[in-house]
Amino acid sequence: MLAEVADRGSFSAAAAALGMTQSAVSQHISALERAVGASVVDRASRPVQLTEAGVILVRHARAVVARLDVAEQELAVAAGRRGGRLRLGAFPTALATFLPPVLARFQRKHPTVRLTVVDDHVPRLQKRLVDGELDLAVTYDHDAMPDLAPPDLQRVHLFDDPFRAVLPRGHRLTKGAGLLGLVDLADETWVGGSAQSAWFRILRHACREAGFEPRVALTSDDYIGVQAFVAANLGVAVVPGLATAPAGLRVTVRELRAPVPVRRIWVARENDAYPSPAVQAMVDTLTSLPPGAGRPRLRSGAAG
Template sequence: MLEPRRLRLLRELAHRGTIAATAEACGYTPSGVSQQLALLEREVRMPLLIREGRRLALTEAARVLVAHAERVLAELEAAEAALAGLAGAVQGTVQLAAFPTAAAAFVPPAIARCRAEHPDLRVVLTELETEEAVAAVRSGRIDLAIVYEYALLPRVADAGVAVERLFTEPLLAALPAGRAAPDPLPLEDLRDDSWIAPHSDTGLRGVLDRACGLAGFAQTVDYASDDYTVIVALVAAGLGVALLPRLATEALSADVQLRPVVEPQLTRTVSLVTRAGAGAQPAVAALARSLREAAYHHRPA
């Protein structure tokens, strides 16, 4: 009988490529991961890994095993959820991850409502961006995650997780107050402007690059920041324009004007991610219900 814990480690290695990254994701030491994978090789009586430089490559046997592992682990999660459902109690600890603007907007009331309805349930919140959050759910470190995906960029595709759309919001052009601008605003109208762009949000920066390319120009970025309040303050001072998700503008008070962008139309989809098979686990399901309801009230009108 194959050990599910070792199958999970092999699956993570398939995603991450190195023993060190797999160990960090799964809470093992690198030597512990190596030992478990060596035991798995002995169980299947076939080599599973070959070294290519500093990375480990999967053999054909390992790739077959990973494909089955996705289904096996999802079925085990579903079985555990079904057993927990028989008990009926919503209790224990649920690990939740969310990106910062969601964590500031609709996640707090969702947690508060869930805790009020289920006082024996503890929710632990961690701020994570999408890529890290999906990986943390898949590895079992996080139970649920609120993530985002931008139009024009690849969607989350991971057999180890289930993705449920909560809402889709527009990306808004932030302009200095008083500037004449149509509503909605063709992106081409901003070809001569200086831009204030995210520093490390590669998703939003990638959308900006692709959208401007589709509109027929290459933008000039004079300022970069990961703090939306800084970005908006720079716009308010007349130093440039910016592209912001609607959710990020809710708590901003600087004197700027916002316009939905068209040609191309730009959006961001906010979704709920759970581990494949684990969505019916009572504590996970209870928090997911609260998150759906809170997100419903934050969806665009």
Template sequence: MYDPTRLAALVAVAEAGSITRAADRLGYTPPALSQQLAKLEREAGTALLVRHHRGARLTEAGEVLVAHARRVLDELERARHELARLTGLSGGVLRLGTFPTAGVHLLPPALTAFRRAHPDVRLSVADYDPPAGVTAVAAGEVDLALTHTYRPAEPTPVPASVRLEPVLVEELVLVTAPGHALGSVSSRLPLAELAGQPLISMAPHHPARREIEALLTGAGATPALLVPTPGYAVVCALVSAGLGVAVVPEMVARTATTPVGMRPLEGGRLGRTISVAYRADETNPAADVFRALLRGAFGRAGRGTAG
């Protein structure tokens, strides 16, 4: 079954004539939209787009799928409006919390779908460094918050009134400068092969990263640069410049704004789970609908795969 979010992405490219212009329209980054289109092509089993220097055009298969996609999306739009009337989503406010990576790559497409279905609901977005978003949900500052936990790490206590629903599970991967020997093959890298490698250390005293950094240095990686706050864009830029290697979430590596090599690590010991926090003792139709959108857009694709 085709994912409606990916069908909407294909329709947007067909109308805009360019992945970049379609990404702007949908609230994606171009790399994130390209990932959605690549997944749709895998589902379809054939190429749907031909990229060229002026943008992108549909293949014959793409034309066929777009015609059907428009009808499907129109029906879903009508269904959303009917459900909105039933659930009373004709006004009010939905307050969301996020952290930087999710705010750039996960939140915009879900917000776009929500706004399209429920244009009368006012939206607000606040930035929280995990786990502060969970605290904000418990305090009633926001209705939902995207947050994350790392593996391995000591579990962080969650207030009794809050539930965490995983929406995306991804591995941590090695990023290197382009052409680096460790990034030139696709097989999984044993951690022992990091021995002697200059490591750009990510906030080794930050609770989310402490055990990961200890594991990397225990494998013999040599701390070369310290980034005291968890700023992945800076880390990837330093890696790209050849100042060392780093271990980051797969989504960060795939959407880095600077060119980096990427290689999966052996054993599946390092990972990150992105979850949505919500109050379990409260009925909030808008928050429930938004959680469902997050599940539909990212839950199936993210589990077991790739601030």
């Protein structure tokens, strides 16, 4: 009830959502406050605001409610009362490239499973797994970012996603037939991401390993925006392979020679989570697709 009050901003809205009377919700919140020994809501505020004690309780309550929901679902599946549920999270470029055919194939083979998909970034995906909000998450990591690979998740490697260079059409480095190295771009003006961008942290680490610091003039955390800047001849970029060559942009995409920054793509679940048939079926579907399925296939120098 406290979580509903926090989400909806009033006792009356929480009561409507829970199918109860407003007075019943108020009585339960009062009982909670007596048990805690402190106020959990500021009743004078509009909308209703939580006190410090209320914020603490709601943070734990969400995790507890999520875990109880998972337990109820798993028991129902084990008893044969439900066909199964699968809550899958993934980072944006996975959802825009290789995951749609995976999801379509899964639903054709398992039409009774209730599939929901969540779009989020890797740190939040992993937290939602641990909190019981997701059953599986498609994530990535890199040696430069140990924070992206928490030790309490069970992971299966899917494939590697090497970064690629994105150049304006007609750029001098689009003429050769060989592979480019990061160092070939050292004197160029770059389009990059913010300091918080996971992809750009990986790239900056690789550039420093190659002996230079990229000279960034423009930044965007939107891959299409980055490549639109490149198409306008405002700089060069190096982005994950899954993100390259959006339709309609006049850019040239080039493969990079080793050492290449690479994101390792995984499907992850919590270590002690119940391996439901739906979860295992999705893992099997993800790992059984042919190499490169749903991912951009680019030749060196190919334009996108």
